[in-house]
Amino acid sequence: MADLASDVPSASFNPFDQVVFFRMADGTKIPVDMAGLRLYAQYAIRTCINYATQIGASIILLAILLVLTKHEKRRSPIFIFNTLSLILNILRTVFSCLYFTGAWWDPYSYFSGDYSPITNADIAGSVAATILTLALVICIEISLVLQVRVVCVTIPKTQRYALVVLSSLFALTAVAIRFVATVLNVQSILGVHTTAPDVANASNITITISICFFSLVFVGKLALAIRNRRRLGLKQFGPMQIIFVMGCNTLVIPAIFSILQYFTSTPMLGSQALTLVAIFLPLSAIWASTKVEGEGVASRGHDAHHKLFGSFGWRRDRNPSAVSESTSTAPLRGPTSPMSHKTADSETTQVDLEIGNETHVYATADKVNRLFP
Numbered sequence: 001m002a003d004l005a006s007d008v009p010s011a012s013f014n015p016f017d018q019v020v021f022f023r024m025a026d027g028t029k030i031p032v033d034m035a036g037l038r039l040y041a042q043y044a045i046r047t048c049i050n051y052a053t054q055i056g057a058s059i060i061l062l063a064i065l066l067v068l069t070k071h072e073k074r075r076s077p078i079f080i081f082n083t084l085s086l087i088l089n090i091l092r093t094v095f096s097c098l099y100f101t102g103a104w105w106d107p108y109s110y111f112s113g114d115y116s117p118i119t120n121a122d123i124a125g126s127v128a129a130t131i132l133t134l135a136l137v138i139c140i141e142i143s144l145v146l147q148v149r150v151v152c153v154t155i156p157k158t159q160r161y162a163l164v165v166l167s168s169l170f171a172l173t174a175v176a177i178r179f180v181a182t183v184l185n186v187q188s189i190l191g192v193h194t195t196a197p198d199v200a201n202a203s204n205i206t207i208t209i210s211i212c213f214f215s216l217v218f219v220g221k222l223a224l225a226i227r228n229r230r231r232l233g234l235k236q237f238g239p240m241q242i243i244f245v246m247g248c249n250t251l252v253i254p255a256i257f258s259i260l261q262y263f264t265s266t267p268m269l270g271s272q273a274l275t276l277v278a279i280f281l282p283l284s285a286i287w288a289s290t291k292v293e294g295e296g297v298a299s300r301g302h303d304a305h306h307k308l309f310g311s312f313g314w315r316r317d318r319n320p321s322a323v324s325e326s327t328s329t330a331p332l333r334g335p336t337s338p339m340s341h342k343t344a345d346s347e348t349t350q351v352d353l354e355i356g357n358e359t360h361v362y363a364t365a366d367k368v369n370r371l372f373p
Contacts (some may be wrong), residue, residue: 022108032111040110044100047267051093054275058093062086065282078150085278089138093275095129096268126189126301133274134175134182137207140277141171144214147281151221169215174210178203210259210275215255230359254280 020037022030065086068081069162102122109115146169152160181203254276261270 022111024112024114030112036111037107038152041106043267044105046098048100050266050268050271051097054093054272055090055097058086058090058275061279061282062090065286068286071088074319078143078146081139081146082278082282085136085139085143085281088139089275089278092129093138093271094134095125095132096271098125099129105195110264123189127186130182130185130189134178137178138175138276140274140281141175142279144210144277145171147284148214148217151218163217167217170210170213174203174206177206204258204261208261208273211258211273212255215252219252 016034019031019033022032024030062083065079065083073079102125103109103117103119104115104122104126106117145164145167149160149164152163155163177199177265181199184199254273257269257276258273261273
């Protein structure tokens with residue numbers, strides 16, 4: 001009777017703060033408070049939501065990339081690496097979610113440290129997620145270097161080569177440190193030794209620095225292009241166009257997420273940085289390969305966003321014949337490019353310019369003036 005009386009909770013007892021016990025195989029009790037159980041459950045839920053959003057976004061962008069890219073352009077290196085990045089990112093996030101549905105995340109194993117029920121399938125899934133992350137980093141860095149080469153095609157050759165070499169060094173450094181972190185992580189999964197946190201942090205830092213460097217290159221090139229076009233009196237970039245380029249043709253948002261992971265407790269926020277880069281690179285190529293037609297696309301006004309979306313083939317013209325006639329009779333103005341002094345009279349001049357994963361041949365100066373330099 002005394003034992004039963006001792007088990008009766010007092011008036012100040014809070015059941016939401018009580019301590020529960022897990023019993024190990026040798027009979028040892030492991031005390032676990034309710035706060036720890038709540039954090040355990042919430043961490044898995046928040047992390048899986050994070051990964052699920054990345055899976056959905058990657059699948060949508062992969063479908064858009066495959067639909068909007070012409071068949072003859074699907075052999076270009078940028079398209080191949082952008083597609084591989086999206087596929088690898090989908091597989092990486094799927095295997096990362098499987099971690100929380102397998103024996104790794106069993107409550108008893110988590111709190112007791114007893115991972116004896118772990119199967120070979122659980123180990124293979126964790127190893128695959130780690131290796132796929134390394135492959136994703138490699139594809140992203142290669143695609144970024146290729147984008148730098150394409151975007152900087154109009155600058156002097158010496159500066160272009162120096163910038164490509166510098167960007168390659170940043171990319172190789174990030175890949176090398178990520179390779180070391182991957183090897184140590186796989187050895188930790190296999191039980192060889194524990195993961196070295198310093199190497200993992202160094203990998204995240206180098207990838208963050210790499211993303212910020214490429215972001216600086218793309219933003220700087222965009223600012224230089226806008227300045228040169230304003231000096232020449234060209235009005236290609238309206239407010240909505242600039243916003244769209246800043247969002248899709250640069251890496252500002254991924255760079256912000258890469259930095260935020262060190263100032264927030266949101267689980268796996270750093271994984272969003274790689275996903276955002278894998279998403280924005282195909283968007284950048286899709287935007288750059290779009291054929292811009294009509295003088296109204298670069299106009300400023302309350303309906304500038306309608307004209308911007310019209311450049312993607314979403315324009316609904318009320319009088320197609322009038323638009324066709326005005327386009328065919330529109331005078332040619334301005335030089336063919338910022339590096340040339342040829343005027344609009346040279347209608348037979350052909351320009352073969354590679355942008356993103358597309359190569360366009362233009363025969364008139366009017367269309368060349370609408371290209372991203």
